[in-house]
Amino acid sequence: MVRLSILVSLAALLVPASALAAPVTVQIVGADGRPLAGAIVTVTMPNTPAPVPHGSYAVGQRNIQFDPQVLIVPVGATVRFPNFDKVRHHVYSFSKPKKFELKLFGQDESRSVVFDKPGAVTLGCNIHDAMNGVVYVTNSPYTAQTDANGRVHMNVAAGTGRITVWHPSIRSAGNQLEQAMTIGGAGLSTSLHLRR
Numbered sequence: 343m344v345r346l347s348i349l350v351s352l353a354a355l356l357v358p359a360s361a362l363a364a365p366v367t368v369q370i371v372g373a374d375g376r377p378l379a380g381a382i383v384t385v386t387m388p389n390t391p392a393p394v395p396h397g398s399y400a401v402g403q404r405n406i407q408f409d410p411q412v413l414i415v416p417v418g419a420t421v422r423f424p425n426f427d428k429v430r431h432h433v434y435s436f437s438k439p440k441k442f443e444l445k446l447f448g449q450d451e452s453r454s455v456v457f458d459k460p461g462a463v464t465l466g467c468n469i470h471d472a473m474n475g476v477v478y479v480t481n482s483p484y485t486a487q488t489d490a491n492g493r494v495h496m497n498v499a500a501g502t503g504r505i506t507v508w509h510p511s512i513r514s515a516g517n518q519l520e521q522a523m524t525i526g527g528a529g530l531s532t533s534l535h536l537r538r
Contacts, residue, residue, distance in 0.1 A: 363497035365529040366484075370492045370507055373536045377492025378509060380412065382462070385484035385496070385523070387503035393483040395419040401465065401475060403431045408465055408475030417460055417481045424452040432468035439463050439479055462508055462517065478508065500527045507534060 366385065372378040393416035400422040402409045406429070415421060423433050425447055433444040433453070439461030444453040446469075457463065457479040467473040478485070486494040503525070508518040523530070 364500045364525055364527055366496050366498045366525060367529075367531045368488075368494050368505070369533045370488050370509075371533055371535045372492075372511070377488070377490070378511075378536065379488055379490050379492055381488045381492070381507055381509040382412070382414065382478050383486055383488060383494045384480055384482050384506045384508075385498050385503055385525075386482045386506070387484070387499050387501050387525075390483065390499055390503075392417060392481040398422070400424060401477065402426050403433070403467070403473070406470050406473060408473060411475045412478060412487060413476070414478045414480060414485055414487065415457055416483075417479055418456070418458060419479070420454050420456050421477055422452050422454050425449055430469065431473075433465060434468055435463050435465055435477075437461065437463040440477075476510075498525055498530075500525050505534070507536075512536065 368383050370378040370381045395416050395418050399413065399415050399419050401413050402424050404426040406427060423444055425431050428449050430446045430448045432446050435442055439459040440457050440463045442455050447453055457477060460479050460481045463477040463479060465475040465477065484496050484498045486496055488494050503523060504520055505523045506518055506520040510517050512519060
């Protein structure tokens with residue numbers, strides 16, 4: 343069983359917790375002691391409005407891969423699936439937040455899906471088993487993917503909320519772990535260590 347232990351170093355509280363956004367840096371460290379790149383970190387704060395879809399969202403099929411392999415979108419987003427390959431694809435997901443199937447479509451064709459529930463939606467191709475990807479649907483404006491050093495940087499409203507970490511290697515329900523966290527007015531810098 344994996345558990346999440348947090349080593350927190352809070353910056354000095356120089357302004358009240360009701361202050362506007364504060365800088366937050368989170369580093370995710372895997373069970374092997376190495377930074378975990380590609381994890382999705384979501385901070386949920388009470389009374390924070392959900393993000394609204396804006397612009398265009400797309401997961402292309404290019405070189406027999408999903409591009410990008412991970413896409414973060416707000417709840418309610420419409421995601422296009424354009425095919426740039428010379429071969430046909432059959433994109434699907436059996437994930438609880440969104441089950442769908444886009445039957446065979448060829449080069450320069452596109453299909454769309456509305457993602458109306460939060461959570462990780464794992465993508466596959468019925469023709470090319472090696473293709474995999476994720477559309478991560480969030481109802482928090484504070485959601486980001488860790489970089490090569492396992493870090494995310496964001497500005498978050500001060501207060502007490504919850505942090506959720508999702509990654510396919512996390513061995514718990516929904517491949518995610520969650521716990522409470524407090525963000526002071528001056529911000530937060532923390533390392534989250536995944537433990538077995």
